Amino acid sequence: MSRGAAGLAAGLPAQGPQASPGCALCERPGGILVWDSPWMRLIRADEALHPATWRLVWSRHVAEFSDLSRLERVACCDALALVEEQLREQLRPRKLNLAALGNLVPHLHWHLIARWEWDAHWPQAVWATQQREADAARLQALAQRLPDIDQRLRQALQQRFDPQITLE
């Protein structure tokens, strides 16, 4: 644990979610819960064509990234980079797509999607027109690896954002 990372977590306000009625991400985790904290959570989405999809969901109901405080923005970006690093190391994708849209669910969340040339939408965004048939064998092989990767992601995020650790 580096002192800088510990200080970052210790400085974040421990505020619970301020739910917005009818918001899917206020009412439900939104996927397989990989890691949870007072500030944000990581879920793995159940996407049939793109199973290597995770979402970093801010706990508080805010629509835009700039609604976060400066410290929260740093923590959010740090978490995104940490997950991205882990996914690159573990999955070695052709590309890692990072996106925040929220047009349908205006509760701040970032998509982290591992991409390969063989996937159904490559080289387009996963929300664009499908480019080819799904490769069932590759999808199945990929899906089998994901629980282990979830565990590695959980450990890395717990270590980085442990709220119990304070600066010396």
Ligand SMILES: [Zn+2]
């Ligand atoms: Zn919400």
